[in-house]
Amino acid sequence: MKLYSWEFAPNPRRVRIYLAEKGLTVPVEDVGVPGKPILNPDFLKKFPHRRVPLLELDDGTCIGEAMAICRYFEALHPEPPLLGRTPKEAALVDMWERLAEWEGMHAVSEYFRNAKRSFAGRALAGAAAPIEQIPALTERGRHRVASFYEKFEFHMKGREFVAGDAFSVADITTLCAVDFAETCGLGIPAGCTEMIRWHAAISARPSAGA
Amino acid sequence: MKLYSWEFAPNPRRVRIYLAEKGLTVPVEDVGVPGKPILNPDFLKKFPHRRVPLLELDDGTCIGEAMAICRYFEALHPEPPLLGRTPKEAALVDMWERLAEWEGMHAVSEYFRNAKRSFAGRALAGAAAPIEQIPALTERGRHRVASFYEKFEFHMKGREFVAGDAFSVADITTLCAVDFAETCGLGIPAGCTEMIRWHAAISARPSAGA
Numbered sequence: 001m002k003l004y005s006w007e008f009a010p011n012p013r014r015v016r017i018y019l020a021e022k023g024l025t026v027p028v029e030d031v032g033v034p035g036k037p038i039l040n041p042d043f044l045k046k047f048p049h050r051r052v053p054l055l056e057l058d059d060g061t062c063i064g065e066a067m068a069i070c071r072y073f074e075a076l077h078p079e080p081p082l083l084g085r086t087p088k089e090a091a092l093v094d095m096w097e098r099l100a101e102w103e104g105m106h107a108v109s110e111y112f113r114n115a116k117r118s119f120a121g122r123a124l125a126g127a128a129a130p131i132e133q134i135p136a137l138t139e140r141g142r143h144r145v146a147s148f149y150e151k152f153e154f155h156m157k158g159r160e161f162v163a164g165d166a167f168s169v170a171d172i173t174t175l176c177a178v179d180f181a182e183t184c185g186l187g188i189p190a191g192c193t194e195m196i197r198w199h200a201a202i203s204a205r206p207s208a209g210a
Numbered sequence: 211m212k213l214y215s216w217e218f219a220p221n222p223r224r225v226r227i228y229l230a231e232k233g234l235t236v237p238v239e240d241v242g243v244p245g246k247p248i249l250n251p252d253f254l255k256k257f258p259h260r261r262v263p264l265l266e267l268d269d270g271t272c273i274g275e276a277m278a279i280c281r282y283f284e285a286l287h288p289e290p291p292l293l294g295r296t297p298k299e300a301a302l303v304d305m306w307e308r309l310a311e312w313e314g315m316h317a318v319s320e321y322f323r324n325a326k327r328s329f330a331g332r333a334l335a336g337a338a339a340p341i342e343q344i345p346a347l348t349e350r351g352r353h354r355v356a357s358f359y360e361k362f363e364f365h366m367k368g369r370e371f372v373a374g375d376a377f378s379v380a381d382i383t384t385l386c387a388v389d390f391a392e393t394c395g396l397g398i399p400a401g402c403t404e405m406i407r408w409h410a411a412i413s414a415r416p417s418a419g420a
Contacts, residue, residue, distance in 0.1 A: 048361065049309070061298060068304035075297035087285035088271060094278035099259070103336075126313075127357065134346045147337065151258065 003069075004047075004054040006032040006039060010105065010180035012053040013210065014066040017172045020207035022077055026055075037118045051126040067097060070169055082168050089164045096163040096170035103148045104177030111141025112184050145186045148177070149195060156194040160201070167205075175202050213279075214253060214264040216242040220315060220390035222263040223420065224276040227382045230417035232287055236265075247328045261336040277307060280379055292378050299374040306373040306380035313358045314387030321351025322394050355396045358387070359405060366404040370411070377415075385412050 003019075003026045005012035019026055031043040031052060044050050049064040055072065056062050063069050074083050084090030113119045114137040121130040123137070152174065156162070162170035178188060178199055188195045202208065213229075213236045215222035229236055241253040241262060254260050259274040265282065266272050273279050284293050294300030323329045324347040331340040333347070362384065366372070372380035388398060388409055398405045412418065 048364070057298070061302070063298075063301045063305055065305045065308045068301045068308065071304050072297050072301035075300060087282050088267070088273075090285060091273045091278045091282035092271070094281050095273055095275045098275045098278065124354075127354075129353070129357065131350065131353075134344060134350070136344045136346070140341065140344070143339070143341075144334075144337075147339065154258070 001026060001058055002056045003028045004031050004043060004052050004056065006030060006052045008032065008037075009052055010108075010176045011051070011066050013176050013179075014169070014172050015053045015055075015069050016210035017175070017207045018070045018073070018082060018169060020210040021080070021082060021167070021172075021205075022073065024073060024077060037116075049126060050128060066173075067101075067169065081166070082172075084164065084168060085166070093163040093168045093170050097168075097173050100152075100162065100170060100173040100177055103144065103151065104174060105180065107141055107144030107148050108177055108181045108184060108186065109141075110137050111145060111186065112180070114138045114141060115184075142186065145181055146189075149189055149192050153192040153195050156198050159194075159198070162198075167202075171202055175199070175208065211236060211268055212266045213238045214241050214257075214262050214266065216240060216249060216262045218242065218247075219262055220318075220386045221261070221276050223386050223389075224379070224382050225263045225265075225279050226420035227385070227417045228280045228283070228292060228379060230420040231290070231292060231377070231382075231415075232283060234283060234287060247326075259336060260338060276383075277311075277379065291376070292382075294374065294378060295376070299376075303373040303378045303380050307378075307383050309361075310372065310380060310383040310387055313354065313361065314384060315390065317351055317354030317358050318387055318391045318394060318396065319351075320347050321355060321396065322390070324348045324351060325394075352396065355391055356399075359399055359402050363402040363405050366408050369404075369408070372408075377412075381412055385409070385418065 003015060005016065005028050007030055031040045033040055039052065047054055047062060051064060053066055053069055054062055054064045055069045063072055071083065084093040109125065113123045114133045120133055123131040123133045161167055162174050181187060188199060213225060215226065215238050217240055241250045243250055257264055257272060261274060263276055263279055264272055264274045265279045273282055281293065294303040319335065323333045324343045330343055333343045334341040371377055372384050391397060398409060
């Protein structure tokens with residue numbers, strides 16, 4: 001078994017944090033090209049999804065998508081539960097994880113990949129053919145990130161965790177989205193005091209360093 | 211318990227097909243405004259996600275996101291399994307379902323919401339503030355839909371179902387994405403014979419009418 005990762009990318013970090021919270025160790029291969037913001041061409045050729053993280057099982061099966069990988073490990077190692085304990089909690093974790101991905105992660109990515117000159121022609125992750133940058137999407141991405149903070153700030157009032165009353169993958173994806181935003185100069189606005197509190201607590205967990 | 215749906219939208223259909231395959235009946239309220247391509251303002255005011263499908267439980271808990279709703283029902287009614295039988299199969303179903311959503315459903319949506327005049331100012335589902343249409347995204351959306359067909363055509367060679375050897379939510383999301391694309395004039399290209407075969411078989415299931 002091997003996890004293909006890329007040190008600087010936000011999505012493989014979702015899996016690395018998950019594994020750290022579980023206390024699981026999996027061999028990791030970094031497939032970034034040192035000093036360049038691109039993935040190794042051999043990796044891209046081998047795997048049609050052209051994205052990290054990717055988990056390769058011993059039988060050659062490749063599982064892409066961060067949450068699909070976490071779900072695989074969750075089935076094999078249920079404790080501590082990071083995908084919800086009851087049907088209702090599992091549904092809420094799934095919902096908030098997807099909202100954090102779509103309204104957070106994808107929003108930051110829209111800003112980042114359309115604004116950053118080094119991503120010219122690669123405005124969408126995983127695309128095989130060139131995807132040109134669209135200047136209007138930097139502004140839309142910035143706007144979407146602001147909406148993400150606004151929604152999550154409202155939601156986090158009085159809450160310790162993003163979904164339910166325990167740490168879950170919903171916290172992991174939200175953390176990775178916020179930290180990705182921060183590296184783009186789109187950190188949590190000063191007025192979002194609930195999000196700042198939550199972010200400090202989650203960042204203090206040892207897994208955040210993964 | 212009540213499922214908020216909208217007859218013409220592709221995402222609530224994912225849940226309706228899922229329930230039909232399970233043989234489950236849930237009270238459904240259609241929250242579209244008759245004759246207009248908008249959701250009822252009362253619904254939008256009540257639910258901050260501003261999107262269908264949404265499942266309201268008897269205790270008032272609201273679960274949004276089609277797959278989070280399906281996961282809730284799957285935990286309560288495991289048979290027949292539509293989210294995978296083994297850890298590996300569950301991971302592959304999750305992966306392909308997410309790929310069908312991101313590379314299929316979101317691509318069609320990008321085309322549709324940026325091209326259709328009646329969606330001016332609503333270029334992203336669920337946004338509370340206006341999101342203006344970006345003309346370049348109609349072309350990008352069309353391009354992404356073509357890439358989606360290309361990837362899934364390659365993947366479906368010799369396969370009866372999108373993930374594993376049984377019908378799953380990966381088939382449901384792919385079907386809803388393809389049928390949504392068809393209503394936009396972006397149906398399966400004639401050369402994609404594997405996809406055409408798969409689509410005919412899945413469309414022949416009684417659940418496809420849901």
